[in-house]
Amino acid sequence: MHDVAKHSHVEGHFQSTETVRDVVIGLSDGLTVPFALAAGLSGAVASSHIVVLAGLAEIAAGSIAMGLGGYLAARGDVEHYASERKREEREIVERVHDEEEEIYEIFEQYSVDREAAAPVLEALKRNPKAWVDFMMRFELGLEEPAANRAYRSALTISASYIAGGFVPLLPYMFVGSNTVALEFSVLITLLALALFGALKGRLVGTGALRSALQTVSIGGVAAAAAYGLARLLNSVH
Incomplete structure (x- = not known):
């Protein structure tokens, strides 16, 4: 028994993909949007103090908006799941033959x-809850x-947005020249995007280097586009 327990197989699958997704959404937007705002303002105003204040205001508004969006999206997932589950619970009672055929069709996909x-169908029919669970997942x-998913999603996205938003603003808090601060920003x-991408790649198993390069490329393009738009609007005014 000791040897069996010692050599038992344990699979290390990553189970927090939804949390990682929320962090990606919040952090990527937090890094790029305040960066573009600060970069655009740095060429229009001489005071780094104004740039920092505007950036902090954007971080506050953006984190609230992003968190609310995450909450509403997660609530929509919960309501959709509940609605579909009620429909399946009705169908296994009112349309038994159709549901049985759907079970066979699902298994046919796996040859x-x-x-x-x-025999599997008969076992499921004796346990209606398991039957519904099976249909929800495989059909x-x-x-x-997860419980409290909406609240956790909102908090995760908001916190990630705030954390990301402070990164491009840090140089403006400590460097007097907006031009120099922009270069450091x-x-x-880019360094924060690379580190975050590498960590994400390690967590989800896609490779640290590949994920870092991908995150820097996508985030860099997004930041450059936002910066270019901000500079264009400044030149127009």
């Missing part, structure tokens, strides 16, 4: 014939949202 699938591809923003 399991009707004869082999029949509709829906997983039950570009460097630390």
Whole structure:
């Protein structure tokens, strides 16, 4: 028994993809939007104090807006899951034959014939909750949202936005010249994108270097586009 327990197989799958997604959304926007605002203002105003104040105001407004968006999206997922589950609960009672055929069709996708699938179907029919769970996952591809998912999503996105937003503003807080501050802001923003991308790649198993390069490329293009638009609007006015 000791040897069996010692050599038991344990799979290390990453289970927090939704949290990583929320962090990616919040941090990437937090890094790029305040950067573009600060960069655009640095060429229009002489005071770095004004740039910092405007950046902090944007971080506050942006984190609230992003958090609210995350909350509403997560609530929509919860409501959609609940609605589809109620429909499946009705259908296994009112349309038993159709639901049985759907079970066979699901197993056919995995090259399991009707004869082999029949015992599984009978077992599911004796446990209606398990039958509904099976249909939700394999017919509709829906997983039950975690408890308090909406609140956790909102807080994660908001906190990530705030954390990311402070990065491009730091040089303006400590360097008097807006031109020099902008140069440092570009460097630390790209560095933050690279570090975040590498960490994300390690967590989800896609490779640290590949993820870092991808994050820097996408984030850099987004920041450059936002910066260019801000400079264009400044030149027009």
